[in-house]
Amino acid sequence: MEKDDREKEGKLTLVLALATLIAAFGSSFQYGYNVAAVNSPSELMQQFYNDTYQERNQESLDSFSLTLLWSVTVSMFPFGGFIGSLMVGPLVNKLGRKGALLFNNIFSIVPAILMGCSKTARSYELIIASRLMVGICAGLSSNVVPMYLGELAPKNLRGALGVVPQLFITVGILVAQLFGFRNVLANEEGWPILLGLTGVPAALQVLSLPFFPESPRYLLIQKKDVSATEKALQRLRGWKDVTLEIEEIRREDEAEKAAGIISVWKLFKMQSLRWQLISIIVLMAGQQLSGVNAIYYYADKIYLSAGVKSNDVQYVTAGTGAVNVFMTIVTVFVVELWGRRLLLLLGFATCLTACIVLTVALALQDTISWMPYVSIVCVIVYVIGHALGPSPIPALLITEIFLQSSRPAAFMIGGSVHWLSNFTVGLIFPFIQVGLGAYSFIIFAVICLLTTIYIFLVIPETKGRSFIEINQIFAKKNKVSDVYPEKEELKDLPPPVSPC
Known part of the structure; x- marks a missing residue:
């Protein structure tokens, strides 16, 4: 029996693997992508800022103002990340881990459209506002994805699955670097597409993540839904008898009742x-x-x-x-x-x-x-x-x-x-x-x-x-x-x- 339990313990089921990939690709990938996406086309984008300002005011931006505008564009991302981090607690407690990830896609799809249209609209303000929004998206995903995967995984796979979000962040950086080659998208016509592509993983996550389980710990401890917890664990583990794991979650719940939500x-x-x-x-x-x-x-x-x-x-x-x-x-x-x-x-x-x-x-x-x-x-x-x-x-x-x-x-x-x-x-x-x-x-x-x-x-x-x-x-x-x-x-x- 013990041997059987050990074999069960180590199982990476298809449902768990796909939930991990969809959560990480739809969210963590975007974090990495948006970190690196503005690096390659930075000179072209600054030229666009200058040209747009000149069209509006019949004079060029001085070098200090241009540097300041660009610094604001770049630093809006980590500032948005900070705002996103502050939203984590209320969102995961109210919507659940999976619900928070789905809601978070608003902060990716909307700015992706705005950045894609920024050049046509002749507005660098759209890019700056969008960088703030994709920052919020990254701030939320960098916290919610590890939490979600850590709560889905059995303890013997928790470390491996917990590193997957960081893996997708690095893949996002690399993909942005590859798309950012001058002969690919880091050129006059391509840079708005380069920025707008961040909406693609978000759209895929919106379409696919609803079919996967919510965190069993959230369902049992916060929602008190034993039936939903059992179904979620059965799908994630690939076997019917999940009594031991439900018991472990219950013990964690008992341990915490005095504390409430902290x-x-x-x-x-x-x-x-x-x-x-x-x-x-x-x-x-x-x-x-x-x-x-x-x-x-x-x-x-x-x-x-x-x-x-x-x-x-x-x-x-x-x-x-x-x-x-x-x-x-x-x-x-x-x-x-x-x-x-x-x-x-x-x-x-x-x-x-x-x-x-x-x-x-x-x-x-x-x-x-x-x-x-x-x-x-x-x-x-x-x-x-x-x-x-x-x-x-x-x-x-x-x-x-x-x-x-x-x-x-x-x-x-x-x-x-x-x-x-x-x-x-x-x-x-x-x-x-x-x-x-x-x-x-x-x-x-x-x-x-x-x-x-x-x-x-x-x-x-x-x-x-x-x-x-x-x-x-x-x-x-x-x-x-x-x-x-x-x-x-x-x-x-x-x-x-x-x-x-």
């Missing part, structure tokens, strides 16, 4: 969730402040200094994007083998090493002829390190270290930290680069080092553990007697497994 404010005040909260803030800030956006920003200059022709830089950049996709695929397969903690430590340590060597290489590249090639290797090594742990694991951990009642608030806080950090790097890095030049990566090295130390000292391994077991590990760190100390129901639970 607001962001309440989450900050709860001693029993203190280290979980500190951990997601550190991991989300570390993920964005470790320099990943700066590496991509700097990459073109590094390639040019190594002798890559300016027309060929786009191909090398796409190659870096392909490495990112490949390493994220590797992470999908090793996350259940190596565990979350090891991948985070390995990833941040790799990024730390790459930042230090890159600083030395950039400082010496004018004096030693082969140093620019070392810089290129550093960029690739950094991308590999970030794809192994810092990019995919933090969102997966939010799902794992919080229980149902606190999960939406935790994603709101984690998402807000993610997008505010992203926005800050985008805003401040150009000035840091002017002030510090090659030494700007020392700042990112320090952040990588501090995050690595924190992970080593605080983050437990969550691989193969139930949500209750993970929270019992943190109960010890929080110096409370149990997950929710005021509840007696947890006293009969098995003792927590000591962390690795």
Whole structure:
């Protein structure tokens, strides 16, 4: 019987696989796509801004105003992401996880149409407003997709499926880079199509996701619908008897009844969730402040200094994007083998090493002829390190270290930290680069080092553990007697497994 249970436990059914692909392609893919879509046609779009302004006012935009308009266009995306993160809690509690994803497509299809028509309408304001809306879409999807998939997956597949959203983000970036080649869509006629294509995955999700189950945890704990929970689990697992899993969800529910739905404010005040909260803030800030956006920003200059022709830089950049996709695929397969903690430590340590060597290489590249090639290797090594742990694991951990009642608030806080950090790097890095030049990566090295130390000292391994077991590990760190100390129901639970 035990053997049979183990075989059942590991099953990736067709329904679960398709639900994962549709949720990730329809939502996470767009996040990645919109991150990179404006990079290739940026000069053409700025020319369009200038031409449109000239048509209206019979004078050209001065360089400061044009730079400001473009900065607003780019930074509207992370700002929208921050707004989207604030909407996560209310939407997932009211509409469910699947319902929130379907609703979120409004923030993709509408801006896709507006951006596609912007050139014909001679309006750059449409592009700026659309960037805000696709940002909201990304802010919601970057939080809701990991939550939805984490709650659909059996615990032995939770890590692998939890990395899939990040995989589709990297695929989105790569597809935008490929479509952004000058001989494809990054040209005078093609750039509005390049921007408008983001609506295609959203339309496919609207048509297909309604046929897949809602999160069983949401159906049982929040909707109290036992029959719907049973049907959803039977479809997801591929067998009739789902009593054990329903019982596990019920125990989680019992553990949480005293807490109710936890607001962001309440989450900050709860001693029993203190280290979980500190951990997601550190991991989300570390993920964005470790320099990943700066590496991509700097990459073109590094390639040019190594002798890559300016027309060929786009191909090398796409190659870096392909490495990112490949390493994220590797992470999908090793996350259940190596565990979350090891991948985070390995990833941040790799990024730390790459930042230090890159600083030395950039400082010496004018004096030693082969140093620019070392810089290129550093960029690739950094991308590999970030794809192994810092990019995919933090969102997966939010799902794992919080229980149902606190999960939406935790994603709101984690998402807000993610997008505010992203926005800050985008805003401040150009000035840091002017002030510090090659030494700007020392700042990112320090952040990588501090995050690595924190992970080593605080983050437990969550691989193969139930949500209750993970929270019992943190109960010890929080110096409370149990997950929710005021509840007696947890006293009969098995003792927590000591962390690795």
